[in-house]
Amino acid sequence: MICIMVFNMIIKAIRFRTSSNVKKLISHLKNGKDNDDVEFLKGTAADIDDMHLDASAKRSTYSIRHWIINPHEATTRTQMREVVAMIAGEFDFDVARAVIVEHKKKRTTADAHAAHWHVLVGEIDPVAGKVLSCSFDRIIHELVARWSEFKFGHRFVLGKHTKTVIAGLRKRGAVDVASRIEAEFAQTELPMGEAFTQSQHQAKKRVGIDLPAIRQVVKAAVATATTRADLEALLMSKSLTVVAGQKEGTWIVEDLNGNVVGSLSRLSGRRKSEIDDLMRNIRNESANKQGDHRTSNPQRGPRNPSAPRQLDQFRDAGPGNDDPNAGQDSGVPRTTSVPARMPQSTAGSAVSPDLKPTGWIRGLGGHQTRLSELLGWANTLAMKPAERVMAAIWHLEEQAQYDFHRVVPDFKFSETVTKLHVDIKSLERKLLTARDHHFNAELRLRKAPRVRWWHYLLCVAFIVERRFRTLEDDARQASDQVSGCERRLHRLNSKVVVEEIAEKRRHEAKIKEMVERKREAGATLELVEAAYGILRLQPGFAFGGTDFVLSRACAVLQDKKEAVLKASMAENNVISPGPTI
Known part of the structure; x- marks a missing residue:
């Protein structure tokens, strides 16, 4: 794909391969699902099919050049046709050959223009047999975009080839456009x-x-x-x-x-x-x-950066809270602070703050993630026991929520299997070519003249025999090449079958694991909810540790289940009657 992305006037070009399915391209152009309105302004779907057939007849690698004109600011159809005419002039094709399709849909930014256009031209001119040029496509697209922005009064946007575009505009006589762009982007860096x-x-x-x-x-x-x-x-x-x-x-x-x-x-x-x-x-x-x-x-975890609300509530309501700001809640969740300390040397003395880091200390800059994890552990250890228990329970809840709401991924083959399929197709093409070569070599060998008695009289027998042996060697080599391709193809087919089966089994095992973890997550969430209830009623239980609180929560859940079971049995008259007197 040849593509140049700018912000205001976006012009892309995609070279459609002859080996691709043109029906999918036509279906995409006609698709009203992703677009609010679709309209063929020039040409029909049959014209696109004809472009593809013309290129197939010429055995061209590419069949259709597909431009996408996507302006950010409001652009009329007349202005769009001016852009198409400029593209036609740069790539030397007749505008009458083009098929133009207009799509309208809601853009991701509110101020963006709703319409964009697809322009399709055959890579092969069916009359002249000439092939469309593809040299310096990116630069030409950017040049047309800058020129169009100048004509339509749109805001200029810096491109990656601005210097080359300015030179190209001056060469085409558009000196005012070139000077305006050069003055506007004189001190601007190249864009991303x-x-x-x-x-x-x-x-x-x-x-x-x-x-x-x-x-x-x-x-x-x-x-x-x-x-x-x-x-x-x-x-x-x-x-x-x-x-x-x-x-x-x-x-x-x-x-x-x-x-x-x-x-x-x-x-x-x-x-x-x-x-x-x-x-x-x-x-x-x-x-x-x-x-x-x-x-x-x-x-703050990778999936939920905000601090747990239960921890903040418990920090304010828990026993032994000596926070001087506890009564002055500003409405913003407080974070646990660790007082800054002077770094200590191995001897225990303070290191001077003016001393620059040397040696292994300087290498710590490359371990930011690990250092952040260690800082998190240090902050956790600096918490009060009650806060530490709440943090542990919250992390347990976070992991359970992630497992419970995890979506089963769609199955798709890995890059290894995809590459094997590509290699198989390539080898199949080589095998087809090798078989054609072998057939031609056998045909030449059958038609080759044999040595006759009169060849010896004319002293040409050795020439005829040498030619015949050369053809025999060619046929033998072609046969060996076909056999080698068939053996490699058989090995690749066997390997891809094994890989596909293994990946399907791994996917099945992953799904089973996700289902099991989701089932366990449901029970964990019930346990966490019971633990929160215990800590709200009895905050002092937190000093017994996380395991103690969770064990108490398990006992509460077990009591509830037994109570529900007894109530159910009583309703169904399952409870056995007492001893008769």
């Missing part, structure tokens, strides 16, 4: 790459993930958040989480089922350094210097 491609958008849509909507959510969250905890809370409200990527400084957005949505940097439109600063809480460093030494709440 596109948040997602068209293929990624469609792939995520098939599994129920709306990338454009998620992108707006992530952009708003990053713009609002000042710390990592704030960002996690905002994303969690939209059923999204952030996890560290495999590369240092990379952060990935996932849904609650663990499906990867995309890079946090690309979705938010921010640079990796800015995102890394936010995730490491560097953005609010100035606030910390002014005296805000609050540590992160140890109860």
Whole structure:
């Protein structure tokens, strides 16, 4: 796919392969499910089918060039046709060949224009037999977009090829446009790459993930958040989480089922350094210097960053609460604070604050996640016993809630199996070619003349014999190549069957595990609710520890079950009568 993404005038180009199913493309263009209104402004679906047939007859790799014109600001159909004419001039095709389809749907941003257009042109000109050019497509798309924004009075947006676009506009005589763009973006840095491609958008849509909507959510969250905890809370409200990527400084957005949505940097439109600063809480460093030494709440988990309400209530109502601010509730959940302490050396003496970190201390910067976990454990140990019990019960409830509401994922083969299928198809094509070569070699061998007695008289017998042996060697090599391809194909087919069976069994085992954990989560949630009830009535039980509180909760649940059972048996007259006198 050839694609250039800008914010105001978006122009994409997708080269449709001849080997692909054109019916799916036509179905997508006609689809009214994802669009409020669909209208063919020029041409019909039969014209698209003809483009595909023309390319198939010419044995071309690509059959259709599919442009998508997606303006952000209001654009009329007349202006759209001007854009199509500019594209036709750049890629040298007749506008009369184009099929234009208009789609209207609600956009993810309120100020975005509702209409976008699909322009389809055959890669092969059926009359002249000429193939559409594809050189410097990205730069040409950006050039047309900037020129269109100037003509229609839209706001200019910086692209990745601005310098080349300015030179191209001057070469085409559009000096005013080039000067205007150059003056506006003289001191501006290059923009980020596109948040997602068209293929990624469609792939995520098939599994129920709306990338454009998620992108707006992530952009708003990053713009609002000042710390990592704030960002996690905002994303969690939209059923999204952030996890560290495999590369240092990379952060990935996932849904609650663990499906990867995309890079946090690309979705938010921010640079990796800015995102890394936010995730490491560097953005609010100035606030910390002014005296805000609050540590992160140890109860903030990856799935629920907000502190548990029950813990805050218990902290205010529990026994032995010596918090001086307990009577001055500001309405904001308080976090457990750990007083700042001077770092200690091995001898126990305080280390000077002016001493710069050296050696292994400097290497701790690469273990931010582990250090955060250790800080959470330290904060938990610094709690009062009652608070620590409440935190443990809350974490138990959080895990149970996650297991109870977990959705069973759809089965799909892994990349290993997908690659095996691709290798099988490639090998099948090679086998077909090898069989054709073998057939031709056998045919040439059968038609080759044999050595006759008069060849010896003319002294050409060795020439005829050498040619015949050469053809025999070619036929033998072709036969060996066919046998080798068949053996490799048989091995791959056997391997893919084994892999598919193994993955299906793993998926079945995963589903069984999820069902079992969901069943256990229901019982755990009942236990947690009983534990909360005990601590509300008897806060002093918390000093017995988490296991003690949970055991008391189990006893309460068991008593309730026995009471219900006795009541049920009494209603059904199952209780045996007493001894008769």
